[in-house]
Amino acid sequence: MENYLDAPSDEAVLVLVARGIGRVQRIAKSAKSHGIRVDVKAPADWDDRGWDRLVGEEFRRLSRKADATAVAAIRAHAGNQPATIASQVASVCAAAPSVATITAEQVEDVIEGHGKASGFAIADAIAERKPSDALVALRGALEAGEAPLALVGAITFRSRQLLRVRSGAGPKDAGMSPNQHRRIKALVGAFNPGELAWCHDRLAELDLELKGSDLPDDVLLEVAVIELATSREVGAPFNPLATN
Incomplete structure (x- = not known):
């Protein structure tokens, strides 16, 4: 070197x-x-707007314009990994040199995914409240060598989409296409009051466990995925209407 x-x-x-x-x-x-040196200050894991800005800045650094769906798609694939974000944005820009405004369509055409197919297969099974399907998808992802934190990133991204749609956000505010918005909106109804907030909290707990627990990653993931995919009644503070 x-x-x-x-x-x-x-x-x-x-x-x-x-x-x-x-x-x-x-x-x-x-x-x-x-050559060129680029300094990137990573936002906090919880700072969605900060990560969106980082992706947008990466497109602008390459003198390209991208809409909200493209930013959301890059985040879905790259997770909270600045190096992966930079690499994937560069790949998309290089593959679509004549496109005036890059959208999720161009991103999906180019990016094979960083925890993509398997990560969202798990997330979709969780959203559909199918614990066995979620567990099968998780084991397949781990056997394929997917990074545990990348899988958590995909599940967390889907969880946040569900929360935004449940709160009344439209396609643009939720960072997705109208067709995807309709699909996500249909899945929201499978969650009990406060359950999405509980899931988001459980994912934050899982992230900390993967970074500091002595237990194997696959055990931590399997327990969390089963819990996330299993429908439950939740109490306070997640459900403000709960009596307990």
């Missing part, structure tokens, strides 16, 4: 991603002198 940095080739592009440059000062200096 250092040899390449000393004499870069136009026939090969090297992309370096680092959380910090404290221990790689020489490499960072050489990379900056021969």
Whole structure:
């Protein structure tokens, strides 16, 4: 790598991603002198608007225009991973050079997915209240080598869509197409009062468990997915109408 940095080739592009440059000062200096350095400050995990802005800024950095559905699609595929977001935005832009405004359609045509098909298969089974289907999809995803946190990201993204639609958000405000909005709206009715808020809280708990628990990731995921996909009556504070 250092040899390449000393004499870069136009026939090969090297992309370096680092959380910090404290221990790689020489490499960072050489990379900056021969190429472009982009500093990305990741928003907090809960900051949806911050992550949307980050995706939008990545499109603008490449002098491209993207609508809300494209931003939502990139987030669905890349999760909260700045490097993956940058890579996928670049891939979409390169594949659609003549498109004036990039939409979810172009994103879906290009991106194979970072926890995409399997992540949303799990999320859809949860939304349809089918624990056995969700568990089968989860095991298939893990066997295929999907990253646990990427799967949680896909499930969380779908959960937030359900919450937005239940609160009355239209397609534009929810960041989805009219057809997808109708589908999500139909799924919302399967959840009891306060249950979506409970699911969102359970996903936040799962995220913390995956980052700090001594239990295996597959065990943590299986328990959480079964709980999320199983219909339940929830009390306060998730359901303000609950008496207990």
